[in-house]
Amino acid sequence: MKLLSYIQDGGYRLGIHTNDGILDVTEASVVYGQAETAQLRIQDVIEGGTEVLKRLQNLQHLAENNPYGKLQLLDESKLEFAPCVTSPGKIVCVGLNYRKHAEETKAAVPQTPILFSKFNNALAGHLEPVPLPAVSQQVDYEAELAIVIGRKAFNISKEEALDYVFGYCCANDLSARDLQFRTQQWLLGKTCDKFAPIGPYLVTADEAGNPNNLRISCTVNGEMRQSSNTEDMIFHCDEIISYISQHMTLAPGDIILTGTPEGVMLGYPPEQRVFLKAGDVVTVEIEKLGKLTNTMSL
Incomplete structure (x- = not known):
């Protein structure tokens, strides 16, 4: 199932992506008399797990197998997307996690995961403009797979870890390189406003596969x-x-950004680096998860 959050009348709404358009969960719940799903938002679904997903699957089945009648599917191109996860407790990121990326930046291959964080101010939705900070001249793109946790997980084994995943989405770990390497702590260059676009969909683990x-x-x-x-x-x-x-x-709703592959500007020789500028359109695409697009702005 492909879920999404979008903004309507100043608040978040929950949608389901279908081949014919976006199913508004609130409206569909009213049309098909499924009151228990009418007020759901994305965090409710993540926390509700299998039981809530079954209700949404039933709602989608009703919509796809009955005349739509009063139910009007939404045109995706006209939606104002929100981040597909709207209120994570934590955004944990992994640095230098692709072999060829480590090689291109001439960094040693890590022996343990390099962790850093972003904050909720960095979240952005699909098609949302990303303001380039005035204090940086070196903003870089980083395509990444994001993991969204579905169950409370503490001290779990590698063998059981994927059972704790709700789903996956595309992410862009935007990085202001001049701020990132100003000190040994990367935080400053990583969590500027809108520096963590995610979406457009949150794809459930069963649909995403391996x-x-x-x-x-x-x-x-x-x-x-x-x-x-x-x-x-x-x-x-x-x-x-x-x-x-x-x-x-x-915790449910926590996001893990899993690192970026080779090809970022940081991996180019200094004289060949062309960092992002206002008007640049960046698209991250991941198999089965869709395309996440954002335009850089002043």
Whole structure:
């Protein structure tokens, strides 16, 4: 199932992506007399797990197998997308987690995951403009697979880790390189406003399949900059979840950004680096998860 959040009348609404358009969960719940799903938002679904997903699947089945009648599917192109996860307790990121990315930046291959964080101010939705900070001249793109946790996880094994995942989405770990490397702590260059676009959909784990073998790419103004596969990760999704859970409790809705493949500007020789500027359109695409597009702005 592909879920999404969008903004209507100043608030978040929950949608389901179908081949014919976007199913508004609130409206469909009223039309088909399924009151228990009418007020659901994305965090409710994540916390509700299998039971709530079954109700949404039933709602989608009713919509797809009955004349729509009063139910009007929404045109996706006219929606104002919100981040597909709207209120994570934590956004934990993994640095230097693709072998070829480590090689291009001439960094040593990590022996344990390198962790840093972003905050909720960095969240942005699909098609939402991303303001370039006036204090940076070196903003870089980073296509990433994001894991969304579905169950409380503490000190879990690698073998059971993927059972704690609700779903996956595309992410762009935007990075202001001049701020990132101003000190040994990367935080300043990582969590500027809107520096963590995610979406457009939150795809449930069953539909996404094996997260350790998904094609991932990034284009800037239509030009391919990154093209890889998550199998090139140094630490795969199950290892990452297990490792983090040994140090902190992961909660439903927490997001883990799993690192970026080669092709970022940081990997180019200094004289060839062309960092993002206002008007640049960046698209992250991951197999089975869709395309996440954002335009850089002043």
